Structure formats: structure tokens, C-alpha cells
Amino acid sequence: MNFPLIMLILLLITGSIALLDRTVLHRHRAPGDQGxxxxxxxxxFFPVILVVFCLRSFLVEPFKIPSGSMIPTLLVGDFILVNKYTYGIRLPVANVKLMDINSPQRGEVMVFRYPVDPSMDYIKRIVGIPGDIITYRDKQLSVNNVPVRMEPNGEYTYVESGLKFVYSRSYTESLGNHRYNVLINPLEEHSIQLGGVLPFPHHENCSYNDRGFTCKVPPGNYFAMGDNRDSSSDSRYWGFVPDQNIVGKAFMIWWNFSDLKRIGLSIK
Structure with a gap:
């Protein structure tokens, strides 16, 4: 469902009727009579829809986390807030950038339109910006041939849908100015499932083998990965995130029905 488009249509309908009444229809009613x-x-409804539309389009938009690809940073059922203007002001619905403010940085958590199907919103962590060489080999992430520091952080277990129990090891990565936790499944031998790699734009910038891959991020694009490294569909499989697909920067968890302690947590 394209909610921004629905909001825009409702805004245009209610605004047009309100304007028509103010300029024409009220003349045919007795003073004090309602239409x-x-x-x-x-x-x-017009003022309410106008306020909601402006807030969601230019300031803050809520999203719900539907999958476990960002565990342990984000859990299934987290409701998050996304800053819509951090990376620039964009025209609603068309998503055309009107003004640059900041560029996405390594380590930030970003919401974007899925390149394969732009009607879907994805959330991942930025690990590569334009010009970067990203390597993920033997479960080790490297940026521009420099391994990203990983500190062991103990074990982490969770239950997937279907009551599947998953055991992983947790590590703290340091990328840019950000420190965050990632999960590595020791039972998963490969860094990437080669059969799942799709043909994507700028595929020639990447080389794959059984141990992992290396990609050079093209201009105007970003490389994104999930924190749950062995359970994430991300740039390893469907390619780079174009700038025009960016929605905004995730910054806070505002609700979780299953765990109220998560309310108000900032997203690292």
C-alpha cells in the first residue's frame, strides 16, 4: 500500500472541497447554516490530514520492523521513527530531492525503498558510501581494505517465526563514529549464499567466490547490510542502494508491544 500517495489524494480531495466551499458554495447558504x-x-478532516502529511513527508515517519534481519539492534515488532530530513528534503511521493543537507555515513541505520521493488521499505545499516571498496570474506567485514574492528560480545539466542531456535555469537563492530552489535551464526559456513545473488545494476563492480565478495560502491549509491549477518537479504544479494531510494535515518524506537523497556531507545 502506497500510504504517502493515499494521503496526498485525500489531501487534494478534502482541500479542494474546502476551497470550493470557501469561494463558491457558502454563498448559496443562509448565514450560520452548515453545508x-x-x-x-x-x-x-483537511487540517488534520495536512498536518499529518507534512509531518510524515518532511519531518518524521513511523515504521514497523517486520523481520529479524537487524537483530540485535532492532527486534521484530519494534516501531521506529525515521528522520526524513537528515539526508535532504525530498518531494513527497515522487521522492525527488529538493535540497541536500547531509550525506549518509558509514554505520548509520537507514530506511530506503527496496531497489528490486520500490513499493517496499527496507531498513539496513550503511557499511559503504560512494567510492568505498567493501569486502566481506570469512565473516569479516573490511572497508577500503581495512578490517572493521570486531570485539567478541558473548552468545545471543532468539526464536524465529515457526518457533525455530537460533544460536549466534554477538560481536561489537566499530564503523565510523558508530559502535553496534552484530550477530554471526557459527553454524552457517558461508559468508554468502551464491545461489541467492541477483543480477543487479553495477553488478560488474563486484566479484564473488565461496569465501565472500568484494564490491566497489559506484557514485550515487550505498552498500547496506543487516546486523544479523547470516539472516539478512541485503546489498550482498540485490546490490547497491541508489540515492533516490533513500527515505531517511532511523533514530529511535517509540513502541514495542512485547517489550515496553525498548520504548525510547535510540538506534545506534
Whole structure:
């Protein structure tokens, strides 16, 4: 469902009726008389829809985490807030950038439109910016031929859908100004499942083998990976994130029905 488009359509409908009533229809009513329901309802809803549309389009938009690809940073069922203007002001629905503010940085958690199907929103961590050489080999991430520091952080277990118990090892990575935890499944031998790699734009920038891959990020694109490294569909499989697909930067968990202690946590 394209919620921004639906909001825009409702905004145009209610705004048009409110404007029509203000300029034409009110002249045919006695002073103090209300208009018909199909005029009064849109007039009442128009200010509310306008405020919500502007907030979601230019300031903050809520999202719900549907999968475990960002565990342990984000859990299934987390409701998060995304800053819409951190990476620039964009035209609603068309997502055309009107003004640059900041560029995405390594280590930030970003929401973007899935390159394979832009009607879907994805959330991953940025590990590569334009010009970077990203290598992920034998479960070790390297940026520009420099291994990203990984500190062991104990064991981590969770239950997937279908009551599947998953055992992983947790590590703290340091990338840019960000420190965050990632999960590595010691039972998963390969760094990437080669059969799952799709043909994607700039595929020639990447080389794959049984131990992993190396990619050079092209201009205007970013490389994104999930923190749950062995259970994430990310740039390893479907390629780079174009700048025009960016939605915003995730910065806070505002609700979780299963764990109220997560409310208000900042996203590292």
C-alpha cells in the first residue's frame, strides 16, 4: 500500500472541497447554516490530514520492523521513527530531492525503498558510501581494505517465526563514529549464499567466490547490510542502494508491544 500517495489524494480531495466551499458554495447558504455532510466532513478532516502529511513527508515517519534481519539492534515488532530530513528534503511521493543537507555515513541505520521493488521499505545499516571498496570474506567485514574492528560480545539466542531456535555469537563492530552489535551464526559456513545473488545494476563492480565478495560502491549509491549477518537479504544479494531510494535515518524506537523497556531507545 502506497500510504504517502493515499494521503496526498485525500489531501487534494478534502482541500479542494474546502476551497470550493470557501469561494463558491457558502454563498448559496443562509448565514450560520452548515453545508451538507459531504462538505463539512472534508472541511473538518483537511487540517488534520495536512498536518499529518507534512509531518510524515518532511519531518518524521513511523515504521514497523517486520523481520529479524537487524537483530540485535532492532527486534521484530519494534516501531521506529525515521528522520526524513537528515539526508535532504525530498518531494513527497515522487521522492525527488529538493535540497541536500547531509550525506549518509558509514554505520548509520537507514530506511530506503527496496531497489528490486520500490513499493517496499527496507531498513539496513550503511557499511559503504560512494567510492568505498567493501569486502566481506570469512565473516569479516573490511572497508577500503581495512578490517572493521570486531570485539567478541558473548552468545545471543532468539526464536524465529515457526518457533525455530537460533544460536549466534554477538560481536561489537566499530564503523565510523558508530559502535553496534552484530550477530554471526557459527553454524552457517558461508559468508554468502551464491545461489541467492541477483543480477543487479553495477553488478560488474563486484566479484564473488565461496569465501565472500568484494564490491566497489559506484557514485550515487550505498552498500547496506543487516546486523544479523547470516539472516539478512541485503546489498550482498540485490546490490547497491541508489540515492533516490533513500527515505531517511532511523533514530529511535517509540513502541514495542512485547517489550515496553525498548520504548525510547535510540538506534545506534
Amino acid at each position: 451538507p455532510w459531504w462538505v463539512e466532513y472534508p472541511k473538518s
